[in-house]
Amino acid sequence: MMQILRWSAGRVMSALITLLGVSVLIFVAIRLMPGSYEDIILGPLASAEERQLLAEAYGLDQPIFVQYFAWIGQVLTGELGTSYVTQSSVSGEMLERIPVTATLTIMAMAVTLLVGVPLGIWTGVRSGAKQGGAVGRVVSSIGISVPEFVLGSIVIFVFSQFSLGLKVGGFASIGTGFWPTFQALLLPALVLSVFCVAATARTTRDAVMGVLVEPHITAAVARGETTRHIVRHHVLRNAGIPILTLLGTITAYLLGGAVIIETLFNLPGLGSFMVTGLGRRDFAVVQATVLFAAAVFVVLSLVLDLITSALDPRVAVTGKAGS
Secondary structure (H helix, E strand, C coil): CCHHHHHHHHEEEEEHHHHHHHHHHHHHHHHHHHHHHHHHCCCCCCCHHHHHHHHHCCCCCCHHHHHHHHHHHHHHCCCCCCCCCCCHHHHHHHHHCCCHHHHHHHHHHHHHHHHHHHHHHHHHHHHCCCCCCCHHHHHHHHHHCHHHHHHHHHHHHHHHHCCCCCCCCCCCCCCHHHHHHHHHHHHHHHHHHHHHHHHHHHHHHHHHHHHCHHHHHHHHCCCCHHHHHHHHHHHHHHHHHHHHHHHHHHHHHHHHCCCHHHCCCCCCCHHHHHHHHHHHCCCCHHHHHHHHHHHHHHHHHHHHHHHHHHHHHHHHHHHCCCC
């Protein structure tokens, strides 16, 4: 028990150190990009005096470590800063956009769970068959290899040119009701779920095939147990950890903001918010969105590690977590 507690405490400390490292990297990286905030706002013809006044107004003339500690102090108090462009609270703008990204994530994950996991189980069980196994492998390979921006562009073109029951664009806010929001997010969620389904199916297939060669599965077959019973009571329990780890990673990625899809479909979520802030060199927006995405990923990974150690105490003993 003490070993598990020590391992859990170490994972929490590792998560905090990771977030600290991410905050330093994003803070420095965005300031090393070509084109400063003064260049974007004032243009190339602005005088040196005008640039200096703008830098002083936002504290950009201070040494970078002074700027960093001032920002971290705000973050620790729950304030993510003020947008340089809109002059509004970044926290407030993110709270308005999180429901969009969260709804998109839920819809994409629902498709992933309903399609990816059963497809992976079916492919893994039928891996030795002439049909089924090959079909699943082809579907997974295509889904993983096709870039999201290519698939998204094709979907936008097709549904813009032909009346297929769903329209592209015209996002309806969450407050307008479930059905308008569902219609607006269905196509982006389906496009976003293609890679998630393919990756989940591939991981599930590999995990199932790995369990099927274990001696206890051979013993279950020798006892005359049905295939369904073996899969439900023996295979899924042992193959669940890598599947759970991948699903948690996918969820963290989606909640952090599906940048490409939100930009393509013009959705007011966290991903498009970050892209807009990056183009404007709005340091406060980019820092906040990246740190939020990293925090979601780290926290979900930590929770998954703790769940994994509870399901399989050997994880804590060996020091190897699923994620």
